[in-house]
Amino acid sequence: MADISERLHVVTGDAISARRRLFGRGMIWGSFAVLAIVAALQFAQSYNLMKVGFANWRPTLYAYAFWAVCLCWGQVVLRGEQGKRVLFVLPAALFTVAMVVFPLLFGLSIAFSDWNLASSEGPHFNGLANVRQMWGDTFFWNALLNMVYYVLAIAVEYAIAFGLALLLAADIRARKFFRVSFLLPLMLSPVAVSWMIGKSMLEIRFGPIAHLARYLGWENPSFFGSPWVARAAIEAMDAWTFIPFMMIMILAGLQAIPRELQEAARVDGASGWKSFWEVTFPLMLPVSLTAVLIRIIFKLKLADIIITVTSGGPGGATDSVTSYIYRVYRDRSNVGYGTLLAMFYLVIIVAAMTVLMKLVDRWMNPRY
Structure with a gap:
C-alpha cells in the first residue's frame, strides 16, 4: 500500500518568471489607478469643482468592478x-x-457638506460647519441623554423578563397558553403597537386607559403632556414589545439547566431564594448577558414608536437620537447635517459596545 502522504496534494510555490510578475503587478496597480482617477473625477463633479459629464456614480462602480x-x-x-x-x-x-x-x-463625504433637498443646488463642501452646528444643538444632546435613560431602563425590562421566564418554566396550569400570550407583543410591529396603545388606548379624550385614570382621580390624564410621563409611556410601549424577546432567551437557558443541580441544592437544605441566587442565577449569566447586549442594540435603534406617537414631543422630551435624525431629514431636508449626526452616533455606538463587551468578557473570564 502506498504511503498516504504520497496521495496528498501539497501546494508548492510555482516557478513564476519576472515578466509574469511584472504583468501581474501592472494589471493590479493599473486597474487601481483607473479606479482612483474615476473616483476623483466623480468626487470633483459632485462638489461642483469641475464638470466631467458623469450623470451618476455608475462609472465608479464599473471601475471598481474592473479593479x-x-x-x-x-x-x-x-x-x-x-x-x-x-x-x-x-x-x-x-x-x-x-x-x-x-x-x-x-456618507462621510456628505457629512461635511451643505446639502439641503429644499434647495435647487446640490451638495457642496462646507468644512466643519456641521460639526459646529451639532456642538450647539441642544435638541441633539437632549436626545442623546434620553438614550441613556432608555438604555438604563433595560435593567427593569430584564428583571420582568426573568420573572416571566421563571413563571413559564415552572409547572403551572395553562403554561402553553401563557407562553403564546406573552409572545404576542413580539409578533406585532412597533408601529402597530404605537397606534393600538399610544394613539388609541392612551388617547386623552376617548382612550379606555384615560377613562380609567379619570375614574381613579386623575383629572387631566395627559400621558404625553409631561416630559417624564411621556418618556415613561414611550419606554412602557417599547418594553411591552421587546420584553418577550429577552423572556424567550432566558426561558431557553432555564430549560437547559440540569434539574439535578437544583435537586441537589434542595437536598442540601437551600431555600428557593438561596437556590436561585447560588445556582440558577450564576448559571444563567451567559444567557442573560447575551440577551441584555442584544436588547441594548435594539434599544439604540428606538425610533418608530416615538415618531408615530409623539414626534419627539413635548419639546424633544421623548426624542431618541434616531428619531431626531429622522426629523432632521424629514422636516428640515438637511441631508448633510443629518448624515453627520448619524455618523457621530455610529461612532458612539461602536465605542460604547466595544467597551461594554470587553468589560463583560473580563467579568466572565477573569485573568489572575
Missing part, C-alpha cells in the same frame, strides 16, 4: 497555485467593501 476582477486575476498571475486559495476569500472581502465601506465613505 476587483484584475485584483483576483493578478493574485493567480503573481502567486500561481497559492493565489487560487486567495480566491476563496477575496471576492467576499471585495463585496463587503462595496456594500459597507463605500457607502460609509460616501
Whole structure:
C-alpha cells in the first residue's frame, strides 16, 4: 500500500518568471489607478469643482468592478497555485467593501457638506460647519441623554423578563397558553403597537386607559403632556414589545439547566431564594448577558414608536437620537447635517459596545 502522504496534494510555490510578475503587478496597480482617477473625477463633479459629464456614480462602480476582477486575476498571475486559495476569500472581502465601506465613505463625504433637498443646488463642501452646528444643538444632546435613560431602563425590562421566564418554566396550569400570550407583543410591529396603545388606548379624550385614570382621580390624564410621563409611556410601549424577546432567551437557558443541580441544592437544605441566587442565577449569566447586549442594540435603534406617537414631543422630551435624525431629514431636508449626526452616533455606538463587551468578557473570564 502506498504511503498516504504520497496521495496528498501539497501546494508548492510555482516557478513564476519576472515578466509574469511584472504583468501581474501592472494589471493590479493599473486597474487601481483607473479606479482612483474615476473616483476623483466623480468626487470633483459632485462638489461642483469641475464638470466631467458623469450623470451618476455608475462609472465608479464599473471601475471598481474592473479593479476587483484584475485584483483576483493578478493574485493567480503573481502567486500561481497559492493565489487560487486567495480566491476563496477575496471576492467576499471585495463585496463587503462595496456594500459597507463605500457607502460609509460616501456618507462621510456628505457629512461635511451643505446639502439641503429644499434647495435647487446640490451638495457642496462646507468644512466643519456641521460639526459646529451639532456642538450647539441642544435638541441633539437632549436626545442623546434620553438614550441613556432608555438604555438604563433595560435593567427593569430584564428583571420582568426573568420573572416571566421563571413563571413559564415552572409547572403551572395553562403554561402553553401563557407562553403564546406573552409572545404576542413580539409578533406585532412597533408601529402597530404605537397606534393600538399610544394613539388609541392612551388617547386623552376617548382612550379606555384615560377613562380609567379619570375614574381613579386623575383629572387631566395627559400621558404625553409631561416630559417624564411621556418618556415613561414611550419606554412602557417599547418594553411591552421587546420584553418577550429577552423572556424567550432566558426561558431557553432555564430549560437547559440540569434539574439535578437544583435537586441537589434542595437536598442540601437551600431555600428557593438561596437556590436561585447560588445556582440558577450564576448559571444563567451567559444567557442573560447575551440577551441584555442584544436588547441594548435594539434599544439604540428606538425610533418608530416615538415618531408615530409623539414626534419627539413635548419639546424633544421623548426624542431618541434616531428619531431626531429622522426629523432632521424629514422636516428640515438637511441631508448633510443629518448624515453627520448619524455618523457621530455610529461612532458612539461602536465605542460604547466595544467597551461594554470587553468589560463583560473580563467579568466572565477573569485573568489572575
